[in-house]
Amino acid sequence: MTGKNTLAGNQLRGLIERIEELDVKAKAISADKKIVFAEAKSNGFNTIIMKNMIKRRKMKPHDLEEHDNLMDLYGHALGMLPEPPLFRAVGQMAVDTKARESVIDALRQLVPQSGEIIVKIGDQPVRMTRDKDGNAVVTDYTEPRAASPYTGSDSNALRPKPEVPDVKKKNAKAYGAQFYRENKPVISNPFPADDPRRPLFDQGWREASGNDGMGDDD
Amino acid sequence: MNYRDRDLQQFGTILEPEEAQEPILPRKMRKVFLSWLTEIWAAEQLKEVGVKPRMRSIFGGKPGTGKTTLAHHLAARLGMRMLLVGPEKVNCRYMGASAEAIGELFDAVTRYPDPIVLFFDEFDSVAAERMNSGINPSTEQDHNLMINTLLSRMDRYEGIVIAASNFEGRLDGAVWRRFDLHVTLPLPGQNERIRILRRYFAPYQLGKQELVRLAESFETASPALMRQFCENIKRNIIVGPMANWDMGKRATIDRILDSTKPHADLGNPRLWTHKSNDHAIQKLKWPLSRDRPDEDDQDAKTPLVSAEEMNVVQLTHARKAKP
Ligand SMILES: Nc1ncnc2c1ncn2[C@@H]1O[C@H](COP(=O)(O)OP(=O)(O)OP(=O)(O)O)[C@@H](O)[C@H]1O
Ligand SMILES: [Mg+2]
Numbered sequence: 399m400t401g402k403n404t405l406a407g408n409q410l411r412g413l414i415e416r417i418e419e420l421d422v423k424a425k426a427i428s429a430d431k432k433i434v435f436a437e438a439k440s441n442g443f444n445t446i447i448m449k450n451m452i453k454r455r456k457m458k459p460h461d462l463e464e465h466d467n468l469m470d471l472y473g474h475a476l477g478m479l480p481e482p483p484l485f486r487a488v489g490q491m492a493v494d495t496k497a498r499e500s501v502i503d504a505l506r507q508l509v510p511q512s513g514e515i516i517v518k519i520g521d522q523p524v525r526m527t528r529d530k531d532g533n534a535v536v537t538d539y540t541e542p543r544a545a546s547p548y549t550g551s552d553s554n555a556l557r558p559k560p561e562v563p564d565v566k567k568k569n570a571k572a573y574g575a576q577f578y579r580e581n582k583p584v585i586s587n588p589f590p591a592d593d594p595r596r597p598l599f600d601q602g603w604r605e606a607s608g609n610d611g612m613g614d615d616d
Numbered sequence: 617m618n619y620r621d622r623d624l625q626q627f628g629t630i631l632e633p634e635e636a637q638e639p640i641l642p643r644k645m646r647k648v649f650l651s652w653l654t655e656i657w658a659a660e661q662l663k664e665v666g667v668k669p670r671m672r673s674i675f676g677g678k679p680g681t682g683k684t685t686l687a688h689h690l691a692a693r694l695g696m697r698m699l700l701v702g703p704e705k706v707n708c709r710y711m712g713a714s715a716e717a718i719g720e721l722f723d724a725v726t727r728y729p730d731p732i733v734l735f736f737d738e739f740d741s742v743a744a745e746r747m748n749s750g751i752n753p754s755t756e757q758d759h760n761l762m763i764n765t766l767l768s769r770m771d772r773y774e775g776i777v778i779a780a781s782n783f784e785g786r787l788d789g790a791v792w793r794r795f796d797l798h799v800t801l802p803l804p805g806q807n808e809r810i811r812i813l814r815r816y817f818a819p820y821q822l823g824k825q826e827l828v829r830l831a832e833s834f835e836t837a838s839p840a841l842m843r844q845f846c847e848n849i850k851r852n853i854i855v856g857p858m859a860n861w862d863m864g865k866r867a868t869i870d871r872i873l874d875s876t877k878p879h880a881d882l883g884n885p886r887l888w889t890h891k892s893n894d895h896a897i898q899k900l901k902w903p904l905s906r907d908r909p910d911e912d913d914q915d916a917k918t919p920l921v922s923a924e925e926m927n928v929v930q931l932t933h934a935r936k937a938k939p
């Protein structure tokens with residue numbers, strides 16, 4: 399292949415020129431793609447997610463499923479997923495007692511050292527923790543009721559509650575007054591939100607101070 | 617912190633009752649809020665006659681007038697924590713995401729085991745009026761979807777919701793109507809300004825007349841600005857000598873005024889016009905003292921006018937001043 403006009407030289411040039419033409423077209427197409435993405439973006443779509451979606455649509459259903467399972471598994475292993483795959487599976491199962499037991503068994507290994515797993519299988523949620531020897535302990539779990547203030551005595555709160563003093567309702571006002579005299583602010587009211595003694599304490603404090611708890615005017 | 621707190625914290629900051637401060641407000645305002653507390657506490661008795669206490673309030677008012685402070689205080693009075701939700705937590709860039717965030721927020725608050733006050737800060741940026749101008753259809757659609765979600769979630773939610781906004785007029789009408797107590801926090805009057813200065817100058821103590829004069833020079837200022845001013849003085853008093861600053865009265869005051877700017881919406885109080893030439897500053901004893909002032913201040917001998925009277929005096933002055 400020395401001469402420019404040899405047969406091989408011509409053939410090669412032809413091939414290269416065809417590739418170059420295709421390159422130009424590819425560039426134009428990828429520019430077109432960018433425009434479509436820009437349009438999507440300006441319409442409020444997340445283009446990263448779209449690209450992901452396109453990739454997923456290209457995959458065979460079987461590969462996609464495997465891919466998703468692995469993502470779940472890895473994500474969970476890294477502590478990145480709030481809802482490990484097992485939970486999802488459990489949620490979708492119509493669980494009879496036997497299945498329930500086997501799911502609980504499977505979950506035992508996943509219980510963190512300092513922490514808990516609460517899982518709802520069938521009607522009765524269970525809480526799994528580890529005792530000091532590291533064995534998984536399973537107990538029934540009662541779900542706290544929704545936050546609806548002043549409608550009863552919900553005390554499933556997880557926040558460690560400060561000590562509630564053992565004061566009779568009829569003495570709550572005097573108790574508030576005493577706090578005022580001890581120079582404690584009205585918000586140091588020790589009774590919880592839904593305790594009928596709370597407003598009485600507040601009232602007692604206000605009456606003793608002669609103001610509304612937002613300072614006196616002078 | 618437990619997982620339920622984390623559940624909420626993706627939507628904002630949880631404020632503890634113990635951290636609350638009392639806002640300094642005119643008596644009339646305080647009355648409104650005390651009756652609201654009383655009403656909430658009377659839920660059981662109200663139920664007997666078939667009504668519920670009002671559970672939702674919008675606090676309007678200029679920046680720095682204490683909307684957040686007040687909401688936090690009320691939550692603390694009720695013995696509840698407060699979830700402070702900023703608009704950035706619910707305004708999402710992508711289609712449908714904001715509506716979803718609203719749904720998740722209400723779910724999370726409902727799941728939370730303790731009663732909690734849900735506080736939306738800068739609510740006008742969340743619940744701006746729905747649109748159908750057609751200029752940017754997908755954005756408008758997305759916003760409208762979010763508002764509709766907000767409406768339906770609020771209808772189902774039973775807890776206390778407080779929203780704060782500097783621009784109540786921009787709120788979506790239907791959202792606005794879901795709130796049953798609308799209050800606008802006023803700028804502090806002379807009486808409140810005196811109390812604010814006294815609180816934020818502590819442990820430094822000013823004489824009565826010094827406070828009165830200074831409070832006058834702060835007319836139209838927000839409590840937030842006054843707090844900044846006082847705290848900057850205290851910082852200067854401590855740091856200045858270490859940094860070899862001129863700690864003379866005029867130098868200090870002017871330095872602070874130059875670095876403390878009133879909010880653009882509020883205009884400059886008199887002090888910012890006259891700076892250290894203001895007679896409130898000229899008559900201010902310097903350096904400030906932590907001891908109770910002995911009232912040998914000349915003006916202190918003239919009887920103290922009540923703040924209300926003082927406002928009247930100022931008003932009449934103002935009227936006379938007009939040609
Ligand atoms: N009425 C008040 N009494 C005492 N301090 C106040 C009052 N109002 C505001 N402050 C102080 O000013 C600062 C800002 O107050 P806050 O955040 O409550 O105002 P806001 O009305 O919520 O302002 P914004 O509109 O900027 O959200 C706080 O540090 C607070 O302590
Ligand atoms: Mg605020």
